[in-house]
Amino acid sequence: MEDQLIINGKSFNSRLLVGTGKFSSKQLVRETIEKSGTQIVTVALRRIDLEKNEDNIVSYIPDDVIIMANTSGARNAEEAVRIARLAKAGGYGNWIKIEVIDDSKYLLPDNRETVKATEILAAEGFTVLPYISPDFYTAKDLVNAGAAAVMPLGSLIGSNKGIKVKALIEVLVNEINDIPIIVDAGIGRPSHAAECMEMGADAVLVNTAIATAQQPVLIAQAFSEAVSAGRKACLAGYAKESENAKASSPLTGFLYD
Amino acid sequence: MESKNNKIEVSINGRKKMLPQKSTVGDIIKNLNINRDNIVVEHNKTIVKKDSFGRVFLNENDSVEIISFVGGG
Numbered sequence: 001m002e003d004q005l006i007i008n009g010k011s012f013n014s015r016l017l018v019g020t021g022k023f024s025s026k027q028l029v030r031e032t033i034e035k036s037g038t039q040i041v042t043v044a045l046r047r048i049d050l051e052k053n054e055d056n057i058v059s060y061i062p063d064d065v066i067i068m069a070n071t072s073g074a075r076n077a078e079e080a081v082r083i084a085r086l087a088k089a090g091g092y093g094n095w096i097k098i099e100v101i102d103d104s105k106y107l108l109p110d111n112r113e114t115v116k117a118t119e120i121l122a123a124e125g126f127t128v129l130p131y132i133s134p135d136f137y138t139a140k141d142l143v144n145a146g147a148a149a150v151m152p153l154g155s156l157i158g159s160n161k162g163i164k165v166k167a168l169i170e171v172l173v174n175e176i177n178d179i180p181i182i183v184d185a186g187i188g189r190p191s192h193a194a195e196c197m198e199m200g201a202d203a204v205l206v207n208t209a210i211a212t213a214q215q216p217v218l219i220a221q222a223f224s225e226a227v228s229a230g231r232k233a234c235l236a237g238y239a240k241e242s243e244n245a246k247a248s249s250p251l252t253g254f255l256y257d
Numbered sequence: 258m259e260s261k262n263n264k265i266e267v268s269i270n271g272r273k274k275m276l277p278q279k280s281t282v283g284d285i286i287k288n289l290n291i292n293r294d295n296i297v298v299e300h301n302k303t304i305v306k307k308d309s310f311g312r313v314f315l316n317e318n319d320s321v322e323i324i325s326f327v328g329g330g
Binding site for chain 1: 269270292294295296297302304306323324325326327328329330
């Protein structure tokens with residue numbers, strides 16, 4: 001039986017989610033999505049530019065890929081709920097990434113407001129994936145609030161610094177078993193993504209590191225391979241670390257007395 | 258509220274515009290040449306269903322938000 005990611009009863013082969021922000025062109029978004037194998041992408045909602053008549057990002061997303069709007073711009077639960085309902089009215093489904101941020105320097109999510117928004121939206125039937133600072137109590141509250149997954153940050157959004165809160169994510173991996181853990185934010189290189197998967201995360205979400213790379217399509221493929229490799233390592237039960245050396249070749253039969 | 262010269266002042270995406278009286282949400286969308294498939298519309302903080310655009314009449318000081326999906330993380 002294939003090892004699949006299951007979110008709210010729906011199965012996915014890919015454990016790489018991709019954000020569509022910051023790409024230099026919309027056509028590049030399409031190509032990146034196709035070559036990465038991702039099955040879930042995020043989008044944002046904004047006022048349209050009344051002067052320009054631009055293409056909707058959605059027309060560049062393949063039909064079989066889940067479009068998950070984020071509530072970016074929301075500074076509190078009420079604004080997040082409003083954005084989610086607008087997203088649902090757009091007609092592309094009811095998957096929602098809750099992003100409640102009221103600080104422009106660190107872009108850290110407000111965990112408490114995120115839990116409030118999750119409760120309201122889960123009760124309205126949304127598939128809710130909340131973005132949080134990795135906190136054990138918040139994660140437990142989110143499980144109880146009906147979240148479909150928990151998305152702890154690896155490091156600050158767009159920083160590409162990798163996993164700076166490993167110990168806290170490990171707590172979630174060990175203790176939150178009802179819903180998947182998807183590491184989101186700060187993943188800068190495929191090796192960071194592999195690290196997340198090795199430590200037992202169920203998936204990762206990557207945006208900046210793909211969109212702003214010199215070759216987004218190529219690095220998206222690298223991320224896809226890294227996520228698969230990390231997942232296999234986790235399932236294989238990789239070898240433990242040791243303080244002392246342990247020889248790899250036999251310690252008998254040496255060619256001397 | 259009084260309107261000026263048979264026009265009403267309506268806020269569209271945060272910008273004040275003068276529109277003819279009896280304008281509807283549908284009129285705004287049509288005049289701005291927007292593809293209605295790609296947008297979500299809010300009138301005074303209430304979501305307007307696409308098939309109702311032509312039936313929602315605007316009044317002085319109303320607020321309309323025309324929103325679409327863009328790239329985001």
